[in-house]
Amino acid sequence: MAGKDEKDKVTEQAGAAGPRKLDRRDVLKGLSTVPALGLFGYAWQKQRQYQQATIEAAAAAPVASSDLQVINVALLGAGAQGQVLTDAMLRIPGLRFRAVCDVWTEYNQKRVVNQLRKFKHDVNAYENYREMLDREKELDAVVIATPDFWHSQHAVDCLKAGKHVYCEKEMSNTLEGARAMVVAARDTGKLLQIGHQRRSNPRYLHCYEKLLGEAKLLGRIVTLNGQWNRAVAPDLGAPDRYAIPEARLKQYGFKDMHQFRNWRWYKGLGGGPIVDLGSHQIDIYTWFLGVNPSHVMASGGQLFYDPKTHEWYDTVMAVFDYDTPAGPVKAYYQTQTTNGSQGYFENFMGDQGTLLISESEAHAAKLYRDTNAPAWDTWVQKGYITAPKVQEMKEKTEGVTDVRESVSPDEHNVPVVLRDPYHQPHLQNFFNAVRGKAKLNCPAEIGYESAVSVLKVNEAIEAKSRLSFKPEDFHI
Numbered sequence: 001m002a003g004k005d006e007k008d009k010v011t012e013q014a015g016a017a018g019p020r021k022l023d024r025r026d027v028l029k030g031l032s033t034v035p036a037l038g039l040f041g042y043a044w045q046k047q048r049q050y051q052q053a054t055i056e057a058a059a060a061a062p063v064a065s066s067d068l069q070v071i072n073v074a075l076l077g078a079g080a081q082g083q084v085l086t087d088a089m090l091r092i093p094g095l096r097f098r099a100v101c102d103v104w105t106e107y108n109q110k111r112v113v114n115q116l117r118k119f120k121h122d123v124n125a126y127e128n129y130r131e132m133l134d135r136e137k138e139l140d141a142v143v144i145a146t147p148d149f150w151h152s153q154h155a156v157d158c159l160k161a162g163k164h165v166y167c168e169k170e171m172s173n174t175l176e177g178a179r180a181m182v183v184a185a186r187d188t189g190k191l192l193q194i195g196h197q198r199r200s201n202p203r204y205l206h207c208y209e210k211l212l213g214e215a216k217l218l219g220r221i222v223t224l225n226g227q228w229n230r231a232v233a234p235d236l237g238a239p240d241r242y243a244i245p246e247a248r249l250k251q252y253g254f255k256d257m258h259q260f261r262n263w264r265w266y267k268g269l270g271g272g273p274i275v276d277l278g279s280h281q282i283d284i285y286t287w288f289l290g291v292n293p294s295h296v297m298a299s300g301g302q303l304f305y306d307p308k309t310h311e312w313y314d315t316v317m318a319v320f321d322y323d324t325p326a327g328p329v330k331a332y333y334q335t336q337t338t339n340g341s342q343g344y345f346e347n348f349m350g351d352q353g354t355l356l357i358s359e360s361e362a363h364a365a366k367l368y369r370d371t372n373a374p375a376w377d378t379w380v381q382k383g384y385i386t387a388p389k390v391q392e393m394k395e396k397t398e399g400v401t402d403v404r405e406s407v408s409p410d411e412h413n414v415p416v417v418l419r420d421p422y423h424q425p426h427l428q429n430f431f432n433a434v435r436g437k438a439k440l441n442c443p444a445e446i447g448y449e450s451a452v453s454v455l456k457v458n459e460a461i462e463a464k465s466r467l468s469f470k471p472e473d474f475h476i
Ligand SMILES: NC(=O)c1ccc[n+]([C@@H]2O[C@H](COP(=O)([O-])OP(=O)(O)OC[C@H]3O[C@@H](n4cnc5c(N)ncnc54)[C@H](O)[C@@H]3O)[C@@H](O)[C@H]2O)c1
Pocket: 076, 077, 078, 079, 080, 081, 082, 101, 102, 103, 104, 108, 109, 127, 129, 145, 146, 147, 148, 150, 168, 169, 170, 195, 196, 197, 252, 260, 261, 276
């Protein structure tokens, strides 16, 4: 392939799954004739990155030692995220893929099945998950990456069939659905990990355990803010020849191909950007503060996109209150989908310092020591944080500093880098738990608490008022 245009590679890979190969003309035709198809090209682009990562990952995958218990796995939902999870799982030793289930048999299912077979996994393909559960008796675990409104039924039925389950966030689009999942995990005694993958990310764990827990570098956290901003993007589409027949779409709860591809924006299917994106980060607010919120107020609306096809809010600004043992905290969160400025991060601010953290390498993690805080030399010497950057600059500019300006705080980096795909540690934690060698980092109960906080934001926007949480809201 050396020297080939990147897009040609994509189309060849994508075409390998379909009845005929897609070429550049198909892409251009798709982009020019029907605007909605524009994002299919974008999806290919994403897919190319995933497949590239997969090939490298599989090549680098360590060989399983002979005493490692092999886990038989099925993937339920082989879309964009199912692909990301598959790529990460291909790097984890001791997994044997047995089945892939996806209702988009014409495209997503074929793509992942072909990929797994290429990597010598003898997988069976299913459209209907019940048939898969009936036939695949040897399955130990199912990894679920279907749209949110399917999670509850899929997870509950898999648990009841005796499988351990890794289910993507948002745990469910309804609290009833999420509750049923917690109950099913308890009743069956099977493991249910929810896909808030930051909870297994070594950078987040280091900040939580060492910097906030042991060193208490921020002092008392009083405020925090976070965001996930995204640039304007066209709706997702699909070429006509890959369209799912209407009867099958209806059977699985979609009114048409547009809704099938853009389910996140539809009420009853997803929860809009606040649930899709915000759920990751609001989960971190709660985790790092150690308590669930007491109140939330929020404002949001359909400020940009067509409300007929974007039933959920494209812009949300929310403020949570937390009553922590150390005192009250105000926490702001915004997500907007019309400008991607500064991407996504969480920013914890205490009376002694600030922690800016993100899953993205664009921000990684940085600590800022407030001028009134005790020296952090011990923590630099211990290797918890790097030596401050700004101090060096101050020395260089000594004598020209304008004393009327406040001195900017020292900036330290967090020397923990995740070199694996973002989701790999969380999946590894799940499979280690299946082998009885670890505790889940995000069991059903934690996923439920997070769902309670996040789903309430949409309620607060509708209610146009500040809503309160009762402690019992978070427990089942
Ligand atoms: N943890 C993360 O960082 C992260 C990132 C992206 C998405 N997600 C989550 O992953 C899930 C999937 O998102 P996505 O972006 O891959 O969506 P997607 O639309 O790309 O993929 C969903 C797949 O599920 C299939 N499907 C739909 N209904 C089905 C059913 N009843 N049975 C079998 N297959 C069915 C579709 O054909 C499609 O292939 C969502 O819950 C989303 O919130 C998590």
